[in-house]
Every structure is written in structure tokens, then in C-alpha cells.
Amino acid sequence: MASTRPEVIADTTNRFESDIAPYLNPHTEDDCFEAILKCLNADATVPARRYTVFSEILENNKIGQFLAMTFLYAINRSNKLMESKHVTGDFPLLDEVGNECSICRKNLTKKVKGVAVRQYEIVEIFPSNLDDDTAVDFENAPAPPVKLDSSANQIALCRTHAEVYQAGPEVEE
Numbered sequence: 576m577a578s579t580r581p582e583v584i585a586d587t588t589n590r591f592e593s594d595i596a597p598y599l600n601p602h603t604e605d606d607c608f609e610a611i612l613k614c615l616n617a618d619a620t621v622p623a624r625r626y627t628v629f630s631e632i633l634e635n636n637k638i639g640q641f642l643a644m645t646f647l648y649a650i651n652r653s654n655k656l657m658e659s660k661h662v663t664g665d666f667p668l669l670d671e672v673g674n675e676c677s678i679c680r681k682n683l684t685k686k687v688k689g690v691a692v693r694q695y696e697i698v699e700i701f702p703s704n705l706d707d708d709t710a711v712d713f714e715n716a717p718a719p720p721v722k723l724d725s726s727a728n729q730i731a732l733c734r735t736h737a738e739v740y741q742a743g744p745e746v747e748e
């Protein structure tokens with residue numbers, strides 16, 4: 576609920592203006608803004624008035640404000656789990672676990688009209704974003720690979736267990 580406080584809104588806007596907007600690729604930034612607007616426009620649950628407000632901010636070339644306001648809007652809406660086709664690059668990770676969640680054995684893909692859709696998320700086995708307390712626990716874990724973002728440190732889990740593990744990773748798990 577912090578995002579409803581005026582000072583948080585102001586801080587978020589300032590941050591997008593100072594730390595994000597200056598670093599966008601000037602050649603493709605408009606493609607990105609357009610994609611955000613299209614996404615809002617395609618969602619029937621987004622009120623037309625909201626869409627107009629956002630597109631007017633963009634029209635006025637207030638990039639930081641546009642990104643901040645769409646960002647704050649997004650985090651105030653409930654998540655929609657969109658089923659999407661799985662990524663070919665994930666095949667080795669799916670193969671490694673026999674296409675099953677290692678925790679609950681649920682299938683990680685399912686066929687919809689002949690197309691395999693993903694039921695999984697790729698998770699870091701040794702989390703790269705541990706807070707100090709959890710980092711202490713993980714000192715006793717098997718040594719992580721040198722590169723935490725390499726596939727050696729990734730595993731495909733069902734969405735539920737991916738979410739649970741990412742929210743509170745435990746060494747034993």
C-alpha cells in the first residue's frame with residue numbers, strides 16, 4: 576500500500592527520471608513505450624480513462640513519469656498468469672528434471688491444442704539475491720557455481736514451488 580503515498584509516488588517518479596530514462600536506448604525507447612501502451616490497450620480490464628491518462632503523459636514527453644506511473648499501476652493490479660509457449664532454450668533444463676517439478680512431480684509443460692505450453696519458471700538454485708540473514712544459512716550449502724546466472728545454477732520448477740522457493744529459499748530445499 577506504500578505506493579499510494581504521495582511521497583512514494585514522487586520518489587518513484589524521480590528515480591525513473593534520474594536512473595532509468597537517461598539510460599534508455601534512444602533508437603528503440605519509443606518501441607518500448609508503444610509496447611507498454613499496447614499491452615494496456617489490449618487488456619479489457621484496464622479502464623479507457625487510465626489508458627488516456629498514460630498516453631497523454633507520454634505525448635507530453637514526460638518519460639520518467641510515464642514509466643513510473645505505468646509501473647505503479649502494474650504493481651497495484653493482481654497478477655495474471657499468462658500461459659505461454661515454452662522457450663526452446665529451456666529444453667535442457669526441462670530434460671534434466673524429466674519435465675517434472677522436482678518437489679511435487681507436477682508436469683512442467685502441458686499440451687493445449689497440440690502446442691506445449693509452459694507450467695514452470697526457471698529458478699536460481701543458489702539465489703543471487705539473498706538477504707543477510709539467509710546468506711548466513713546458505714554458507715553451509717554446497718558451493719555455488721562461479722556464475723550464478725549460468726544454466727548450471729538453474730532449475731525448472733512448477734510455478735507454485737518456483738514462487739515459494741524464490742520468496743523464502745531454504746538450504747535443505
Ligand SMILES: [Zn+2]
Pocket residue numbers: 676677678679680681732733734735736
Ligand atoms: Zn512443484
